[in-house]
Amino acid sequence: MTRPYRIVTAAPLTPTQRASLERHQAELVASAQLARRFDFVTNRSMRLVAVGAVLVIVLVAVGASRVAGHLSRQLSRPLDELVGWTGLIRSGRAIPPHADRRGAPEFEVLRSGMRTMATELESGRRRALEAERAEAFRESARRFAHELKNPLTPIRFAVDRLRRGAPEELRDTVEVLAEEATRLEVMAKSFAQFGRLPDGAAADIDVAELVTRVSRSTIPDRLALDLRCDDGLPLITGYHEPLVRAVTNVLINAADACPTRGDITVRVTGQQAAAPAGPNSSANADTNWVVISVRDTGCGIAPDTLARIFDPYVTTKPGGTGLGLAIARQTLQAHRGTMDVESEPGRGTTMTMRLPVTAS
Secondary structure: OOHHHHHHHHOOOOHHHHHHHHHHHHHHHHHHHHHHHHHHHHHHHHHHHHHHHHHHHHHHHHHHHHHHHHHHHHHHHHHHHHHHHHHHHHHOOOOOOOOOOOOOHHHHHHHHHHHHHHHHHHHHHHHHHHHHHHHHHHHHHHHHHHHHHHHHHHHHHHHHHHHHHOOHHHHHHHHHHHHHHHHHHHHHHHHHHHOOOOOOOOEEEOHHHHHHHHHHHHOOOOOEEEEEEOOOOOOEEEOHHHHHHHHHHHHHHHHHOOOOOOEEEEEEEEEEOOOOOOOOOOOOOOOEEEEEEEEEOOOOOOHHHHOOOOOOOOOOOOOOOOOHHHHHHHHHHHOOOEEEEEEEOOOEEEEEEEEEOOOO
16 A cells, blocks of 8 residues: 555545545556556567467468469460471461360460461461462473474374375374374363463353353363353453363363263252352452353273372373373362362262352
């Protein structure tokens, strides 16, 4: 008990004053106890708070590290995959057909875009390679035709003189020379046709009228010709004589596939759709088409030959140059059209030529 408190308690006080003094003393004692308790708790809680803060920081650091690692894997693996794809595209190899859907959705968009790009690049490579091969074939054909034509004129004149003055026992020999000279002349013309693209001014062409005229003059009487053309077909803009030669070559092949008898079905129709996708198609997807279809019931084409049917110098006919279908395809490509073939050995072949109406 403190000295001031003893002095106060020793003083003469009324009962009310003494009761107030005792209450005040009790409150002071309670406040002192609370202060000591707060001191005690504060000293120990600060340690706990410090330890808790350290634990929280450690947990946050560990969590952040794991999240960062996960995000890093989510980014690095798809990026490594896409980097690998760029190497495949650069070397001309195919992208894997299926891939794990790793990473954010944006990576799937990138994968889809790279697949589309790879497909377009491969298509471009094929078109460029085919264009180079075609140009090489055309240059070779031009040179061959030129070298072949040079001796043909004197040979033809010499054969004509022999015909007039050769004795009877040499007439068969002279006729053989004349036939071989004619065959060489036809071959030279074929090479010359393949060696050049259509030139001159383009004109409007009625494809139905062209196909009708060529079909009736080319298909022999021994074969049944079924010719049908849609009414009201639009005119195309193109080169008349090269198209005549292209259709003629296709019809001759169809007739030769039926050596004794058979049916030739020719259809000329309109089509409003995209041309078949592939390296040979370069026309706009919204173009209207005039479609020429020629089907025969002949022997058909073997699968190994079918894959090379449009290549120059590929032929199954004795004495053939292998340029008929190559010239026809070249002509269709010059008109921004396409040419396709379907065949089944023993059942026949169908040649389909598509010409865009906006071919100019």
